[in-house]
Amino acid sequence: MADVERYGQVIEAVAGAVQADERIAVALESPRVSKAAKAALLERALGDLAPAEFVRFLQAVVRRGRQGLLGEIAQQYHALVDAKLNRVHAGVTLLEEPDARLEQQVVERLSRAIGKEVRAHFRADRGILGGVVVRVGDRIYDGSVRRKLVILRRKLLVGE
Numbered sequence: 001m002a003d004v005e006r007y008g009q010v011i012e013a014v015a016g017a018v019q020a021d022e023r024i025a026v027a028l029e030s031p032r033v034s035k036a037a038k039a040a041l042l043e044r045a046l047g048d049l050a051p052a053e054f055v056r057f058l059q060a061v062v063r064r065g066r067q068g069l070l071g072e073i074a075q076q077y078h079a080l081v082d083a084k085l086n087r088v089h090a091g092v093t094l095l096e097e098p099d100a101r102l103e104q105q106v107v108e109r110l111s112r113a114i115g116k117e118v119r120a121h122f123r124a125d126r127g128i129l130g131g132v133v134v135r136v137g138d139r140i141y142d143g144s145v146r147r148k149l150v151i152l153r154r155k156l157l158v159g160e
Contacts, residue, residue: 003051008078010050014058015070028067038062087117091135093144097124110134 018025027033027041039059046055061067082088090110098106103122110118114136125133130145 004081004084007050007054008074008081010046010054011058011070011077012074014046015074018067018070025067028062029065035063082119085117087119088114088136089119089121090114092120092122093125093128093133093135094122095124095126095128095130098122106132110136 018028028038039062042059042062043055046058050058058070061070061073066073092106092110094102103120106122107118107120110120118136128144128146129149131143131148133144133147134141
């Protein structure tokens, strides 16, 4: 599986280079540059970094004028790899930045609860007052103190 993930890194790097360097984008998009020259450019740039079949794939993308979609192709590729490897990404919001031990504990607990390997992306937000908020795909698990206070307030107001 190392090659599968390496391909994702290469396509992401190529997409980033095309987006970041206008000269690369112009060279790949220009009708003045022949398709053969574009193919040779990719082969020279990636020959040592990626297998020949992967370079041919990128050449086919450019030959069809789809280089503007490389970022999207990279995202979709990563999504397919994640599905194949039974992996999900989770956004985890805590009151403060976690240390490495807490990160590992959160990842382990989420992996057990979800039944998949979890790649957690942490961020701090003092607005949650404490606890944790986890987003996996379109699901949000809100265990923040702020939410608990809102629920308690509703219960108290309804009880009046």
